[in-house]
Amino acid sequence: MSDLPPPNLAPVEVLVCVKCLREAEMPENGVRPGTALHAEIAKHKMPANVTLKAVECLSNCSSGCSVAVRGGDKRWTYVYGNFIEGRDAQLVVDGITKYAATADGLVPWRERSDHFRKNCIARIPPQEF
Template sequence: MRDQATPSNPTELLVCVKCRRGREIPEEGRRPGQALFDALDALALPDGVRVTPVDCLQNCDHGCTVALRGGARWTYVFANVDEVADPDMILDGAALYHATADGLIPWRTRPEHFKRNCVARIPPMES
């Protein structure tokens, strides 16, 4: 049986909080990745979606990076996210992802940014 989008199989939105977006930022300065996490955390999250900060997604040369995963769905990693302009788009994409059983958002309904900035698509551990 395929994974269903249910509260027992939430969608996790991972946000790299260490991202500097190629800028020189003092060690005590607020990084763009942290600003992105803070912006997402301040918004109303779609049902079934939780946002989780992570220390590094190892995509440092490509701006802020987020990932979507959950249950037996495919995991997606997206780059070049802007901490100011993109939080609503990310949450729209997370809601679309959560509504799928397999994590595969139909191409024509994906946010344009997701179409052009997918770094990786990782198969589920379970099928």
């Protein structure tokens, strides 16, 4: 089986804010919640067309750990928040897998997890809208 993405699906980037503290003090172990979430997501297998990237800040501090997902000129971009490290890595991977399987980034409402339904911070139209 090839690790190449299907020819009709553009690459997807998952951007995880690694500076997130969830408006709390720095944990005693010195690892920010966003950094821990990124590391936990990285342990999971994602579709071949998905790349995980750490970003310095998504400027969404009041909504916990945040993740943005984007892909190509024809997909919608989303920003999701309120993820908890140590709990939500598989939830993120499942949501991103559904997103990556679409041509336009629009995962049907009923196929989205409850978390993705209730914690969408922003939805940005594609460049080729």
